[in-house]
Every structure is written in structure tokens, then in C-alpha cells.
Amino acid sequence: MTNRRNFLSGAGAITGAVAAASVSKAAMAALPEPVLQARPDTMPPLAPASGRPYNPVVTLNGWTLPWRMNNGVKEFHLVAEPVVREMAPGFKAHLWGYNGQSPGPTIEVVEGDRVRIFVTNKLPEHTSIHWHGQRLPNGMDGVTGLTQPAIQPGKTFVYEFVARRPGTFMYHPHADEMTQMAMGMMGFWVTHPRGKHPLIDEVDRDFVFLLNAYDIEPGSATPKIMTMLDFNLWSWNSRVFPGIDSLNVRLNDKVRIRFGNLTMTNHPMHLHGHEFVVTGTDGGPTPRSTRWHEVTTDVAVGQMRQIEFVADEEGDWAFHCHKSHHTMNAMGHDVPTMIGVDHRDMVKKITKLVPDYMVMGERGMADMTEMEMPIPDNTVPMMGGQGPFGSVEMGGMFSVVKVRRGQKPGDYSNPGWFRHPQGTVAYEFEGQRPEPPRSRSAGAAGMPARDKSASDLEVRIRKPAGRHSGH
Structure with a gap:
């Protein structure tokens, strides 16, 4: 089912338990209908139809979860369930996620919003949700066994808290993490500032995505959950190049890109053609005195980074993890x-x-x-993706920031390949190449060895006798 706006306030109640006693029983009277999305496309930003206004984000190869307002509370419904995720055209993976996708839909709220999230478990085992980086009551933190009982299969829990500070956050299970996160259970959370903020600038384009990794053998469809380091698919929002959409912007737009790392290693994220500043982490906006221009920023495991730049150079600019093996697909x-x-x-x-x-x-x-050469069914070539000059020879964590003069405000469609002005593309030199000057007098014997032996030596080894004979 694909339905981004239709909420039925009279949907039938689902029997469940409440995550904390402070949640009213009236909240369980009628659940919002869960909205599902199976397409892997980048969906347009979801403009807020109720609640406080904000400038919405664009989730790369993903979407934003709609909500309903219930007596001033912003209500969402997440469904934890097995999903089929297309990682690239012709390659699908059997993952676990939320509302038909892995990662799950982005949740967008405004600073000061009271939010209520219904979480229905359709997995074959218990689960929970941890709201990574949020300030909230301890009983809403989502750690199974420590702050709440587990959400058993078929049950629905309710989390309710106030979004106390603006920033870039994540959500993921804190139950059987090795399995559930390796299977793709995670999602993005953005809390927008309530008004003008001294450390948060307004931007024209605001993109979000999660860094994740899988070990899926070529020809199979389910990740190997016991893998610790040797992953073979490094992805953004469970997509690998050439399946990752480009980030399409207008010339001179101010662009913000937010990404979070839920893999098992760090990722130096590198942007071509522009410099950026790190304006935020999962700890909140960074002080202006700590900001400096970079072209690469490293994001460690469990961290978020928020970068900003002015897209003032036209072209198709590569954007990727700078670990070379992370820009390749399934390989041995x-x-x-x-x-x-x-x-x-x-x-x-x-x-x-x-x-x-x-x-x-x-x-x-x-x-x-x-x-x-043929490759196994349900996999993707190690590297590929065709550009205007041939194979890009990349895979994994790689995409393109497309900066165009003619891109209209609010238009996120792909403008195609950049048309380079005449004389601005590297070309083959066809003139005569001069022979470089070389010294003819030195060479290998330029520094002869001292005291060189007049004849070859033969080394003979005599083993000690007795109890040392086994050495």
C-alpha cells in the first residue's frame, strides 16, 4: 500500500501495551492508520499540513512519515516488519525495516512538539525503538530490559515525549541489535527549530540519509548477520551505486546534507568541487567558532554529521566515502x-x-x-554505472551532486548529465612528446657496494646435536 496522507482516525484499535504509565489510555482508543511505502525513489519533501511550519527535508531514496494531530499531539505510527528493499535495479534484499522500507521513513517534528509514536511489531521476535540522541524521559529511551519491557510480536507500544531540542537524530532498535540492525532496522529523525535560531541557518535544500552496510552473498537475498567487519555492500539508505539517486540542486542554492553512520566502521565523506562546513552533530548545532572549511569529514560509528555549502559551481560533482573499498559493490x-x-x-x-x-x-x-561475463542472479556488478564519458567505475557509497543554473526552486528532478562549456573537459594530447632527460653515467652501478666479495658465498647451517635436534 502506498498512501502518504490518508489517515483514518477511526481505524480499529490494535491490542497492545503502553511503554510507560504516563501515556493515557485514551491514546490507544484509535490508532492512526500505518502509512506504507515500497518504492525506492526519492520522494518529494512532505510539506506540513498541520502543526508548526518548517522547511521539510528530502530523504535520499526515501520519504517522510505523515502524521495526524490529536488534541495538539503529533501522532505517528511505525510498523516494524520484514521488507523487500531494492538496493539497485535488478537487485533486491530481504531486510527488516519499518512501514515497507529499510531504512524506515524519516520522522520530522518541530522543537517543542509533543509527539506520540505508536510502534507495532510484526517481526518474528521482540523489538524496541531507541530514539538516538534525544532528550526524553528515561522510560521512553527504548532499551529492552533496562527502561522498558520488550515489544512482543503482534503487540503495539506507545512512546510519548516532547522534542526538546532541534537537531539531527536517528532511531533504531535496542533489542537483539546484532540481528535487527544488521537486517536494516533504522531510520532518520529531524527536529526543526521552532523559529530563527542563532546557530541554524535557513537553507534552500536539505537532504538526509543513513550510512549502512550489509554482507549479502552474490545470488542470495538475506544479509549474514554474524559479519563484523568484512561487509561487501556499503550503502546509503540501503541503496548502492548506481542505484543511489543524485542530489539535484539549483546554482547558488545553500545546501544542507545530514547523514548518520550505523555501520561498523567510520566513513570519511568527501565532496568534489566545493568546500563545506560541519554545522551540526547528533549533539546539536556546532558553535560558529568551531567551524572551518573542509572537503572531507569523518563520521564515526553511531555519529551524525550535518554539512552545509553554497552550490556555486555548476557541474556533476562526485560525493562519496573516501575509503576505496566502500565505493565498490559485492566482491570477494x-x-x-x-x-x-x-x-x-x-x-x-x-x-x-x-x-x-x-x-x-x-x-x-x-x-x-x-x-x-554473467553474474549470479539477484546481485549487482562490483563497479559500474554509466556516465557521459563511459563507465564511472564506482559502486557502493557513491552519488553525484548535480548543480544546475536552470534547476527551479523546489525542483528535485534529475536534470541529466552536465553539458560542459567548450574547452572545459580534459582531453588527449596528440602532439609530440619530448623525451625526458636521463643520466647515462650512473644507473644501477652508480653507488657500488663497498668491500664486495670476490666470489659467491655459500652459507651452511649445522644443527646442534642432542636435545636441540628438534629445532
């Missing part, structure tokens, strides 16, 4: 390095027995983008 970690090995004669012999055998990596890995 045990493939030997064959660079410089000429095994053409061996290949002729092997192909007589294995007709489909192909040489891999004797000149580097770029040849992989040109091979038309």
Missing part, C-alpha cells in the same frame, strides 16, 4: 592480485576445459566494467 576478499602476471598461455589451456573462463585483474580491476 580472497581474490589474489594478478597485476603484471601474463598468463595468456595458461588461459588458452584452461579455456579448453572451462570455456567461460576469463582472466581477472592482470592489468587492474577496471577491465571488470567492460566484461560481459
